[in-house]
Amino acid sequence: MEACEAWCAKNGHILSDDTFLDEGKSGYTGDHIGPKGQLRRFLDLVEAGLIPQGSYLVVESLDRLSRENVNLALERFLSILNAGVNIVTLMDNEKVYHAHGTAADLIMSVLVMARANEESETKSKRAKDNWNTAFERARTEKKPVGKQVALWLELVEVVVNGIKRKEYRERPDRVEVVQRIFRDCIAGHGFVTVAKRLNGVGGELTPAFRGGTWCATSVQEILENRCVLGEWKWKDKDKEKGGVIEGYFPQVVTMETWELAQQAMVKRKKRGYTKQTNNFQLWQQIGYCAVCGGSMTQVTKGEKLLKYMACSDKRKGLCDDALNIRSERCEQVYKELLVKVGALGLIQTEAAEITKAMTLVDASIHTQQTIRAQHMKKLSENADLEFLYELVATADQNLKRLKAEREELDVKHAAQTAAQSDKAWLLANIPLTERDDRQRANALLGRLGIVVRIRGGATPLFTVYQRERLILELRLVDEVVESVSYNADTTIRMYQQGELEEHQLEINVGFGSKKLPKPLRAGNGQDVS
Numbered sequence: 001m002e003a004c005e006a007w008c009a010k011n012g013h014i015l016s017d018d019t020f021l022d023e024g025k026s027g028y029t030g031d032h033i034g035p036k037g038q039l040r041r042f043l044d045l046v047e048a049g050l051i052p053q054g055s056y057l058v059v060e061s062l063d064r065l066s067r068e069n070v071n072l073a074l075e076r077f078l079s080i081l082n083a084g085v086n087i088v089t090l091m092d093n094e095k096v097y098h099a100h101g102t103a104a105d106l107i108m109s110v111l112v113m114a115r116a117n118e119e120s121e122t123k124s125k126r127a128k129d130n131w132n133t134a135f136e137r138a139r140t141e142k143k144p145v146g147k148q149v150a151l152w153l154e155l156v157e158v159v160v161n162g163i164k165r166k167e168y169r170e171r172p173d174r175v176e177v178v179q180r181i182f183r184d185c186i187a188g189h190g191f192v193t194v195a196k197r198l199n200g201v202g203g204e205l206t207p208a209f210r211g212g213t214w215c216a217t218s219v220q221e222i223l224e225n226r227c228v229l230g231e232w233k234w235k236d237k238d239k240e241k242g243g244v245i246e247g248y249f250p251q252v253v254t255m256e257t258w259e260l261a262q263q264a265m266v267k268r269k270k271r272g273y274t275k276q277t278n279n280f281q282l283w284q285q286i287g288y289c290a291v292c293g294g295s296m297t298q299v300t301k302g303e304k305l306l307k308y309m310a311c312s313d314k315r316k317g318l319c320d321d322a323l324n325i326r327s328e329r330c331e332q333v334y335k336e337l338l339v340k341v342g343a344l345g346l347i348q349t350e351a352a353e354i355t356k357a358m359t360l361v362d363a364s365i366h367t368q369q370t371i372r373a374q375h376m377k378k379l380s381e382n383a384d385l386e387f388l389y390e391l392v393a394t395a396d397q398n399l400k401r402l403k404a405e406r407e408e409l410d411v412k413h414a415a416q417t418a419a420q421s422d423k424a425w426l427l428a429n430i431p432l433t434e435r436d437d438r439q440r441a442n443a444l445l446g447r448l449g450i451v452v453r454i455r456g457g458a459t460p461l462f463t464v465y466q467r468e469r470l471i472l473e474l475r476l477v478d479e480v481v482e483s484v485s486y487n488a489d490t491t492i493r494m495y496q497q498g499e500l501e502e503h504q505l506e507i508n509v510g511f512g513s514k515k516l517p518k519p520l521r522a523g524n525g526q527d528v529s
């Protein structure tokens, strides 16, 4: 603009009150010619004959008219000149193209326009090439692209063999926080609770990574960010491209932890956990009224303030036939149930690791299969994207490794089951006193897909379903739990724990086809995993 004013002053012309500035609009893609473009407006005025003959159009360079396509640009250039308007280009030594110019001028202009067009194409191509090279190097050498960095990492400059390069490094204090968030999530805490705990409720205050305090969203962002696995997702406007680079960032959370957290989040969403009380209710989302299918809650009754499990609908007058059961009697059955479905995980971390790992390897196998299918689909659409072959090969390798891992776990699990033989010891050692223990026990049953129909009264009956199949009946006669198994795994466990004799083994095996009855009313939140 200043240059334009200077040219006018120097050559004795008066600058028009109306100027046509297209700042930021690309001459290459022709944006400035679009409906809102200033050049378009100028051309319209020229066409309408509203620009007086002998006027000068001052432009920075012919680029502004011409970068998209030389033919079009030439037509535009000539239409301006033919309307009697001269064109001045400031960058080419204030070259003036006159309305009635020479052939040499015309040839000159065509050359300038052609060059401008070529340069733009080159620039645009170079930018793309740079990106592709950067992506390739990111993929093969894990070379950092740009300055973007996950909040628990930092980009540091290191010198390797005398060569400076940038590298992602963990920030140990923050990595610890990330891992803690995952642990809390797996333990069954929701985003809000996790945030509260980080904000110092019931513990130490941890400042949020972006400063200030934690909120549900910042916790969720971390739990859903695959960067914790070391993955970087490259997004490209061009949907053909883009992709995931594994091992790009330092991995701060294991695949196992990741999958368990994802499952915990899905489960939470499905089950719609209610607000947690201080004394976590063991039967939450597990125990339901046998009469109406309503949820069971704990109530306190009488002068002695005894605690009972009661149908929640009974209190609303919707379920007359349900009978209450003393809470501690229920707890006795709960332990028995844990022992029968495999509660070793609550006591021995080793056993817990095995069951966890199994769920998770299965999930990882599924993930890899999905990824592989996606790559194959992309390949079928565009066989030229060579890096996809490599990604498919990687997925194949991963699958092979995972399947081997799964087999290994099966063997370990069998050995573990054999170790669950001391029932008295198990019953005595299942921790159910602390809030966290109770929550962990409840989460374990949830993970196993256990739902229990509870019928109260003098000899309460607990009908246990696993993934909607009847597996077990537990009856409380006096203070003794009597059990009938309808499931092979449970039966074998009972045999190993000395509860069944060998000749009793066949009795109920194979009867596990009885399905969980549909609830009488909606929303009892059965686990469907």
Ligand SMILES: [Zn+2]
Binding pocket: 289, 290, 291, 292, 293, 294, 311, 312, 313, 314, 319, 322
């Ligand atoms: Zn009921």
